[in-house]
Amino acid sequence: MIQLCSNDDPPVSFTVPRKAVELSKTIKTMLEDLEGFDMEQTPIPLPNVDAPTLELIVKWVEQHQDDPPPVEKPRVEDDDSDDSDADDDQEPEVVIPEWDKKFLPTDDEQKNQLFKLLNAANYLEIKPLLDIGCKYVADKISGQTVEWVRDYLNMENDYTPEEEAKLKEEIAWAEGL
Amino acid sequence: SMATFEAEVGRRQAENDQLPRALANIDEQIVCDQLTDELPDNFLEQFNQLLDRPLEQVLHLLPAHQVAQMRLVSRRFNHLIRKCSKTMPKKEHNGSISFKSYDIGEVSAELLDDRGRGITKTTLTGNKGALSELLRFIRIGGKMYFSHGLSAVDEVLDQLCKAWLTIRPEVVIFSGDLSQTSRKSLKAFLVNVEPSIRRLHFQEAYNIPHNLLSDDLIGAAGWLDGLIVLPMGRGSNLPNFNITDKSLLTMADADLGSSYFCVMGCSGITPGCIRAFIQKWMKKEKPKAGANSTGYRYGDKWDRCTLAFYKCANVTPAAVEESCGDLFKKK
Numbered sequence: 001m002i003q004l005c006s007n008d009d010p011p012v013s014f015t016v017p018r019k020a021v022e023l024s025k026t027i028k029t030m031l032e033d034l035e036g037f038d039m040e041q042t043p044i045p046l047p048n049v050d051a052p053t054l055e056l057i058v059k060w061v062e063q064h065q066d067d068p069p070p071v072e073k074p075r076v077e078d079d080d081s082d083d084s085d086a087d088d089d090q091e092p093e094v095v096i097p098e099w100d101k102k103f104l105p106t107d108d109e110q111k112n113q114l115f116k117l118l119n120a121a122n123y124l125e126i127k128p129l130l131d132i133g134c135k136y137v138a139d140k141i142s143g144q145t146v147e148w149v150r151d152y153l154n155m156e157n158d159y160t161p162e163e164e165a166k167l168k169e170e171i172a173w174a175e176g177l
Numbered sequence: 178s179m180a181t182f183e184a185e186v187g188r189r190q191a192e193n194d195q196l197p198r199a200l201a202n203i204d205e206q207i208v209c210d211q212l213t214d215e216l217p218d219n220f221l222e223q224f225n226q227l228l229d230r231p232l233e234q235v236l237h238l239l240p241a242h243q244v245a246q247m248r249l250v251s252r253r254f255n256h257l258i259r260k261c262s263k264t265m266p267k268k269e270h271n272g273s274i275s276f277k278s279y280d281i282g283e284v285s286a287e288l289l290d291d292r293g294r295g296i297t298k299t300t301l302t303g304n305k306g307a308l309s310e311l312l313r314f315i316r317i318g319g320k321m322y323f324s325h326g327l328s329a330v331d332e333v334l335d336q337l338c339k340a341w342l343t344i345r346p347e348v349v350i351f352s353g354d355l356s357q358t359s360r361k362s363l364k365a366f367l368v369n370v371e372p373s374i375r376r377l378h379f380q381e382a383y384n385i386p387h388n389l390l391s392d393d394l395i396g397a398a399g400w401l402d403g404l405i406v407l408p409m410g411r412g413s414n415l416p417n418f419n420i421t422d423k424s425l426l427t428m429a430d431a432d433l434g435s436s437y438f439c440v441m442g443c444s445g446i447t448p449g450c451i452r453a454f455i456q457k458w459m460k461k462e463k464p465k466a467g468a469n470s471t472g473y474r475y476g477d478k479w480d481r482c483t484l485a486f487y488k489c490a491n492v493t494p495a496a497v498e499e500s501c502g503d504l505f506k507k508k
Binding site (some may be wrong): 137142146159168 | 225226227228230231232234235236238239240243245246247248249250251252253254255268288297299310311314315
């Protein structure tokens with residue numbers, strides 16, 4: 001068993017089977033690097049995860065510890081200098097399993113908890129959890145207006161009116177497609 | 178002795194006491210390393226917002242028509258979408274795109290549907306924006322025309338080579354003024370479209386610099402099954418293009434049974450090579466017309482091959498008859 005500690009003061013500790021905790025690539029790599037140390041006696045501090053989020057993470061990894069491992073694909077580092085032919089390389093469609101649908105904090109008042117969970121899944125590199133969470137958020141904002149998306153994702157419009165007008169003009173060109 | 182034993186126990190105990198502290202330090206370093214590498218400085222204030230990577234993943238799952246709109250959400254969204262524009266979902270455009278230019282520094286871009294009807298058009302000048310920004314979230318397929326005036330100048334071709342664009346035309350047609358088109362930019366453009374381009378036309382193009390077109394430039398476009406080099410102004414000032422047997426024979430290896438090779442002013446083409454081309458082509462297995470299509474592609478029958486040579490010094494009717502006559506009789 002492995003102990004994980006939240007970033008709260010005082011930290012909240014969770015004891016998790018090693019197999020389950022190794023669904024986190026970040027922790028798995030750390031455990032491999034520290035091979036030889038008695039990790040069962042040493043709590044692992046997670047400075048980016050609070051207790052309610054860690055509780056969700058633990059619940060998810062315990063539920064999915066016997067799942068077949070996800071197919072690993074190298075992440076395409078996508079920036080302006082990248083000239084890889086990534087546009088032809090489609091990711092398979094993500095389907096959210098029934099248990100996960102009930103597990104995800106999807107009520108509107110829980111949306112910030114959902115974002116914390118996805119940030120934690122990203123930090124801990126739990127790809128399947130990140131995939132289903134992102135799929136949920138994408139489905140939620142799909143077809144919604146810019147204003148609605150801003151509100152849902154807790155973002156502010158930080159454009160000047162001139163910048164916004166210029167951007168709208170640029171976007172409008174391809175609207176008819 | 179007991180004293181030695183107690184000293185050894187004390188030493189071991191001290192070592193044991195140090196181990197968890199050392200281990201905690203290692204843990205802290207490893208975990209914190211990830212923090213400094215991947216998370217923004219104000220991470221702790223951003224708990225209620227998705228971080229860049231999850232947000233990027235969410236954006237990748239949106240329908241293409243919504244992604245460009247999402248740039249309006251905030252500067253952070255715009256930055257992230259632009260940064261990842263190579264892999265973001267893009268609107269498909271498989272009709273035509275036509276570039277025209279009547280003045281240096283100005284280019285108009287028009288999207289047309291597959292029946293040639295205009296969908297949208299804009300004119301870009303030096304300070305109004307860049308072509309590469311206009312096309313950032315569109316996947317260009319179909320036909321690409323560089324017509325009217327200086328539409329294929331280096332600045333335009335260089336813009337179309339930006340790494341974040343997805344330019345995948347099957348047919349590229351140059352029919353404007355090529356006086357300000359350099360080999361370097363044209364070659365880079367052809368390399369960029371090489372995965373998709375099947376047909377390349379320099380049709381009614383004018384002011385073609387004498388050293389612009391050559392085997393290696395045509396070769397940059399990869400396996401073509403159609404090449405036309407028929408410039409405007411076919412008088413005595415027609416340049417001699419350095420397109421030779423090499424380009425013709427390369428086309429004989431193209432996948433499709435249908436093909437055309439229509440060139441003008443290419444003295445490097447020889448009747449012997451025409452014979453070799455025909456022999457190769459006749460041996461090729463032809464796709465069955467109508468098997469899973471109408472039997473036509475770009476207006477040509479699947480199983481047709483057209484060779485046309487105008488003002489190519491070595492290709493005269495008599496020379497071709499002498500070299501290839503027996504093949505035609507056989508057919």
